[in-house]
Amino acid sequence: MADTASATVRDAITTVGAADPAKRDFLKLLTGSAVAIGVGAIVWPFIDSMNPAKDILALSSIEVDLAPVQEGQAITVVWRGKPIFVRNRTADEIKGAESVALNQLIDPQSDADRVKAGKEKWLVVIGICTHLGCVPLGNKVTDPRGDYGGWFCPCHGSQYDTSGRVRHGPAPANLGLPPYTFAGDTKIKIG
Amino acid sequence: MAGLHKSEFENPVVNWIDTRMPIFTMMQKEYGSFPTPKNFNYFWNFGALAMISLAIMIATGIFLAMNYTAHTSLAFDSVERIMRDVNYGWLLRYIHANGASMFFIVVYIHIFRALYYGSYKAPRELLFMLGVVILLLMMATAFMGYVLPWGQMSYWGATVITNLFSAIPIVGEGIVTWLWGGFSVDNPTLNRFFSLHYLMPFMITGVVFLHIVALHITGSNNPLGIDVKSPQDTLPFHPYYTAKDSIGICVYLLVFAGLVFFAPNLLNHPDNYIPANPLVTPAHIVPEWYFLPYYAILRSVPNKLGGVILMFSSIAVLFVLPWLDTSPVRSARFRPIYKQLILVMVASFLVLGYVGGKPPEGIYVVLGRVATAYWFLHFLVLLPILGKLERPLPLPESISRPVVRRPPSSGGGGPLPQGATAKPMEKP
Numbered sequence: 310m311a312d313t314a315s316a317t318v319r320d321a322i323t324t325v326g327a328a329d330p331a332k333r334d335f336l337k338l339l340t341g342s343a344v345a346i347g348v349g350a351i352v353w354p355f356i357d358s359m360n361p362a363k364d365i366l367a368l369s370s371i372e373v374d375l376a377p378v379q380e381g382q383a384i385t386v387v388w389r390g391k392p393i394f395v396r397n398r399t400a401d402e403i404k405g406a407e408s409v410a411l412n413q414l415i416d417p418q419s420d421a422d423r424v425k426a427g428k429e430k431w432l433v434v435i436g437i438c439t440h441l442g443c444v445p446l447g448n449k450v451t452d453p454r455g456d457y458g459g460w461f462c463p464c465h466g467s468q469y470d471t472s473g474r475v476r477h478g479p480a481p482a483n484l485g486l487p488p489y490t491f492a493g494d495t496k497i498k499i500g
Numbered sequence: 501m502a503g504l505h506k507s508e509f510e511n512p513v514v515n516w517i518d519t520r521m522p523i524f525t526m527m528q529k530e531y532g533s534f535p536t537p538k539n540f541n542y543f544w545n546f547g548a549l550a551m552i553s554l555a556i557m558i559a560t561g562i563f564l565a566m567n568y569t570a571h572t573s574l575a576f577d578s579v580e581r582i583m584r585d586v587n588y589g590w591l592l593r594y595i596h597a598n599g600a601s602m603f604f605i606v607v608y609i610h611i612f613r614a615l616y617y618g619s620y621k622a623p624r625e626l627l628f629m630l631g632v633v634i635l636l637l638m639m640a641t642a643f644m645g646y647v648l649p650w651g652q653m654s655y656w657g658a659t660v661i662t663n664l665f666s667a668i669p670i671v672g673e674g675i676v677t678w679l680w681g682g683f684s685v686d687n688p689t690l691n692r693f694f695s696l697h698y699l700m701p702f703m704i705t706g707v708v709f710l711h712i713v714a715l716h717i718t719g720s721n722n723p724l725g726i727d728v729k730s731p732q733d734t735l736p737f738h739p740y741y742t743a744k745d746s747i748g749i750c751v752y753l754l755v756f757a758g759l760v761f762f763a764p765n766l767l768n769h770p771d772n773y774i775p776a777n778p779l780v781t782p783a784h785i786v787p788e789w790y791f792l793p794y795y796a797i798l799r800s801v802p803n804k805l806g807g808v809i810l811m812f813s814s815i816a817v818l819f820v821l822p823w824l825d826t827s828p829v830r831s832a833r834f835r836p837i838y839k840q841l842i843l844v845m846v847a848s849f850l851v852l853g854y855v856g857g858k859p860p861e862g863i864y865v866v867l868g869r870v871a872t873a874y875w876f877l878h879f880l881v882l883l884p885i886l887g888k889l890e891r892p893l894p895l896p897e898s899i900s901r902p903v904v905r906r907p908p909s910s911g912g913g914g915p916l917p918q919g920a921t922a923k924p925m926e927k928p
């Protein structure tokens with residue numbers, strides 16, 4: 310029994326020793342790919358540990374009471390560490406936002422797609438300039454609002470209209486829309 | 501046993517160690533008797549100065565870390581505590597903060613030296629590229645260090661710079677979230693920046709080591725840009741250049757001390773003494789002065805992705821510089837046209853730095869665009885063409901000839917190639 314086993318081993322050694330090039334290449338390839346997969350598998354936990362942790366993901370929704378926000382005013386609330394602008398738009402501002410032809414826009418999107426149907430006066434956007442992340446001015450009535458009556462970014466001069474759409478560069482995109490729903494007439498839930 | 505080293509040191513302890521691990525012999529060879537061209541001017545001090553800067557930054561940084569707290573609610577106060585309560589904390593912090601500026605000044609001059617005297621040309625391409633790697637690591641380190649005090653500029657600088665990566669199509673947003681460890685710059689970001697800010701200086705040290713290894717293989721360039729031809733052309737590094745470097749170090753420390761003790765906040769921004777506020781962006785976001793030229797390039801392009809690409813290429817172009825410059829002559833001293841162009845290039849860099857600190861409007865935009873255009877024109881168009889068109893002045897036969905035959909000993913002596921007589925020791 311022991312004899313046959315060692316004979317098999319000896320055979321195996323001789324076969325490998327015979328250096329069949331195709332077989333050797335195959336073994337090298339196999340070893341190489343096993344190492345690559347192993348390294349990849351162990352690197353991923355390190356990389357993924359830098360992604361948002363569970364507690365950060367958990368802080369995901371807030372409720373905002375809209376009652377105190379008068380027409381023409383805007384407030385800033387914080388959601389996931391980001392400023393969210395909630396603006397009670399005047400009739401003029403809504404009309405202005407709706408009447409713009411889409412081909413005049415840098416990032417074409419109709420006003421209707423940016424608010425909830427029947428709640429056109431409430432504009433809820435992420436208050437982060439899509440250029441390099443500054444907080445645009447315009448929530449306070451005394452702030453500069455740019456040529457389009459929305460927001461003005463002090464960092465590199467981007468301008469947004471009353472629908473939060475970018476109208477003047479360098480920002481490439483409209484102000485982002487957070488996921489939110491109306492919970493009653495004067496309350497929204499963001500997240 | 502594979503050969504013990506035969507040490508020549510007399511001190512028995514040194515000899516005992518050296519026999520088993522010949523580091524003393526190595527130091528003697530690489531820093532003692534190392535043959536160095538004998539015509540260095542003071543521009544050749546800046547490598548040593550950069551090393552000193554790195555050492556000072558690491559030393560002060562380690563002690564600052566003992567009193568710093570990397571948490572968004574504590575970081576700002578812990579820095580103020582270092583300033584007010586920790587013994588000599590103010591000194592350590594001001595040395596560290598101004599040390600970053602000194603490090604960049606020194607390194608920028610060091611790079612200018614390499615560009616002016618053609619130190620990037622064969623066979624020193626790899627040496628130069630390693631230097632560019634060091635520059636990039638330094639920039640990353642400095643950026644993350646600036647975030648740690650968690651003032652307004654820290655916060656908004658971090659926001660703007662990390663957002664640069666969002667310009668990458670498709671994966672950009674994911675990368676930014678990953679960098680932040682959240683949905684905005686916040687505590688996880690601060691923590692990892694502290695960790696990396698502590699790590700990277702040691703990576704720099706590693707690359708500096710490689711930089712020096714490469715240097716000691718090729719040997720130093722020199723103001724004439726010609727090769728060392730005989731032992732006559734060189735001096736042992738010690739004591740000649742240790743002495744010359746010491747003079748440079750004294751001047752460097754004088755300037756450094758002047759900054760630290762008389763104008764410690766000259767190069768800082770007052771907004772960074774306001775605690776970070778994620779809801780209010782300061783009216784003017786400006787990076788530290790040593791980043792202003794790149795910031796100006798970023799802003800001179802009205803397109804986000806375009807600006808980011810151009811900014812990174814402004815440094816990436818240095819990696820291929822050894823192959824862009826087609827002239828076989830190294831030193832600008834013998835290249836009449838290049839000598840002018842490199843000054844224009846320096847001017848464009850300075851203009852960019854000036855513009856980067858100004859609001860992006862009116863004349864500043866125009867200036868920024870012109871300077872950006874020249875930067876790329878210089879490296880990508882002018883240098884490749886110039887190598888073909890320019891008629892270099894005749895090169896001296898060897899380093900020793902012009903050095904030995906210079907006034908006042910001139911008058912006699914054999915004829916010299918034209919150009920070789922131009923005072924080689926002058927400081928341009």
Ligand code: FES
Pocket residue numbers: 438439440441442443462463464465466467478479480
């Ligand atoms: S961050 Fe708003 S314009 Fe650049």
